Amino acid sequence: MYKEPASFKLDIESGVIEDSKRLVRRLSDMKGYFVDEEAWKELVEKENPVVYEVYAVEQEEREGDLNFATTILYPGKVGKEFFFTKGHFHAKPDRAEVYVALKGRGGMLLQTPEGEARWIPMEPGTIIYVPPYWAHRTVNTGREPFIFLAIYPADAGHDYGTIAKKGFSKIVIEEDGEVKVINNPRWKA
Numbered sequence: 001m002y003k004e005p006a007s008f009k010l011d012i013e014s015g016v017i018e019d020s021k022r023l024v025r026r027l028s029d030m031k032g033y034f035v036d037e038e039a040w041k042e043l044v045e046k047e048n049p050v051v052y053e054v055y056a057v058e059q060e061e062r063e064g065d066l067n068f069a070t071t072i073l074y075p076g077k078v079g080k081e082f083f084f085t086k087g088h089f090h091a092k093p094d095r096a097e098v099y100v101a102l103k104g105r106g107g108m109l110l111q112t113p114e115g116e117a118r119w120i121p122m123e124p125g126t127i128i129y130v131p132p133y134w135a136h137r138t139v140n141t142g143r144e145p146f147i148f149l150a151i152y153p154a155d156a157g158h159d160y161g162t163i164a165k166k167g168f169s170k171i172v173i174e175e176d177g178e179v180k181v182i183n184n185p186r187w188k189a
């Protein structure tokens with residue numbers, strides 16, 4: 001009846017959580033996500049790099065319970081666009097989430113269902129509150145792996161569909177050696 005309390009070992013340097021479930025996303029798993037499709041194809045054919053890994057500790061989908069996961073988002077670009085996670089709304093859209101940045105540099109794009117976007121820079125120690133209803137995607141704007149921990153309701157779920165189809169209304173690029181957050185040229189509201 002009561003679940004047994006549990007502790008887990010997080011290696012702060014690598015971002016790996018012992019005895020967790022590992023998920024790997026390569027660039028080939030992200031067809032249609034980047035603005036420069038030629039650059040995407042070229043890089044997939046050349047080395048098809050791992051874009052990110054997730055180490056998750058998940059419970060049954062029950063209201064009140066919590067999941068958590070670290071993500072190791074590797075440095076890299078497709079054309080001018082920095083590597084990012086797919087990004088999602090929650091399947092139960094009113095579920096919130098908390099992110100804690102541990103290592104490296106990056107940021108989070110958040111977006112309402114109407115396409116109103118925000119960019120929040122992240123460095124080690126940054127804690128982000130993702131409110132209910134906001135889609136969220138993390139971006140590595142640095143030259144080393146960007147590592148963070150996220151804690152989310154066990155019944156939140158992932159809804160990738162809308163973002164896979166439409167993307168975010170803003171994209172994060174490198175131009176003239178600077179990080180720029182600009183309007184997504186392919187965005188249609």
Ligand SMILES: O=P(O)(O)OC[C@H]1O[C@H](O)[C@H](O)[C@@H](O)[C@@H]1O
Nearest residue numbers: 054069070071085086087088150
């Ligand atoms: O699911 P993605 O949008 O690809 O992001 C990758 C992962 O980032 C964080 O770790 C979230 O807590 C996970 O729920 C998510 O799966």
Ligand SMILES: [Fe+2]
Nearest residue numbers: 090097136152
């Ligand atoms: Fe989430």
